[in-house]
Amino acid sequence: MAFSFCSFSSGSSGNCYLVRSSSTALLVDAGISGKKILEGLRATDTPEELVKGVLVTHEHIDHVKSLRVLSKKLPEAGTYANGGTWTQIEENVPEKQRKIFITGEAFSIGDIEVKPFPISHDAAEPVGFSLFAEGKQISIVTDTGYITEEIFAEMRQADILALEANHDENMLKVGRYPWNVKQRILGNKGHLSNVAAGNCLCRLMDECCDKPRRVLLAHLSRENNFPEMAYQTIKNVLEESEHYLGKKLQLNTMMKDEISMVYKV
Ligand SMILES: [Zn+2]
Numbered sequence: 430m431a432f433s434f435c436s437f438s439s440g441s442s443g444n445c446y447l448v449r450s451s452s453t454a455l456l457v458d459a460g461i462s463g464k465k466i467l468e469g470l471r472a473t474d475t476p477e478e479l480v481k482g483v484l485v486t487h488e489h490i491d492h493v494k495s496l497r498v499l500s501k502k503l504p505e506a507g508t509y510a511n512g513g514t515w516t517q518i519e520e521n522v523p524e525k526q527r528k529i530f531i532t533g534e535a536f537s538i539g540d541i542e543v544k545p546f547p548i549s550h551d552a553a554e555p556v557g558f559s560l561f562a563e564g565k566q567i568s569i570v571t572d573t574g575y576i577t578e579e580i581f582a583e584m585r586q587a588d589i590l591a592l593e594a595n596h597d598e599n600m601l602k603v604g605r606y607p608w609n610v611k612q613r614i615l616g617n618k619g620h621l622s623n624v625a626a627g628n629c630l631c632r633l634m635d636e637c638c639d640k641p642r643r644v645l646l647a648h649l650s651r652e653n654n655f656p657e658m659a660y661q662t663i664k665n666v667l668e669e670s671e672h673y674l675g676k677k678l679q680l681n682t683m684m685k686d687e688i689s690m691v692y693k694v
């Protein structure tokens with residue numbers, strides 16, 4: 430049986446992903462309505478009882494919007510977050526469903542191993558996740574101002590990598606956001622630009638080129654990016670250093686409010 434990934438929505442307006450093995454399904458973040466999440470489960474033929482956990486990356490509203498609703502709709506699923514994140518979201522989840530993990534320490538839910546790792550973002554204790562099952566790895570890296578060495582190490586062996594391509598820097602700079610918001614997004618604890626995502630993939634191709642991988646561009650800004658722009662910018666950055674899309678590196682863009690195809694590894 431395959432290990433698979435599907436996005437129910439990805440972007441600054443709301444994030445929710447489904448990761449599924451043969452016997453376990455996990456949701457990563459709940460930043461869209463509970464109704465849309467249940468629609469996503471139906472669209473992917475995922476029985477609600479299969480969902481054993483909701484993993485939370487950090488407390489920003491585009492990641493936790495429907496935690497309260499979801500913990501009622503999926504009473505068997507635990508909500509998993511680290512101590513720092515729990516201080517911000519505690520009242521959204523009934524005590525019996527609260528599960529705590531330690532950043533950097535792997536744990537298992539059903540037959541999926543979950544490894545939370547630190548990212549660089551302006552939240553209490555933000556994390557990305559690597560998920561392992563059936564000998565394969567899916568890693569999720571969004572909401573990070575830059576790619577730390579620790580994040581890069583997590584990506585190296587990922588078969589599927591959901592990678593943030595949040596904004597086009599020029600669009601952001603000339604756009605309507607106030608100065609302090611622009612500084613926040615551009616800063617080390619903000620969001621990854623298209624070019625930064627492209628540079629990260631170049632390094633990945635240079636250092637770990639044997640591994641075929643699928644990269645899914647994630648968390649695109651509604652204001653400061655377009656799907657075609659993110660894709661083309663990253664393709665250009667790759668081609669400038671003689672890396673080409675193909676079997677070794679497949680690239681897709683995930684959209685807001687749109688259920689993606691189910692990517693199997
Ligand atoms: Zn955030």
Ligand SMILES: [Zn+2]
Pocket residue numbers: 440441444489491492572648
């Ligand atoms: Zn976010």
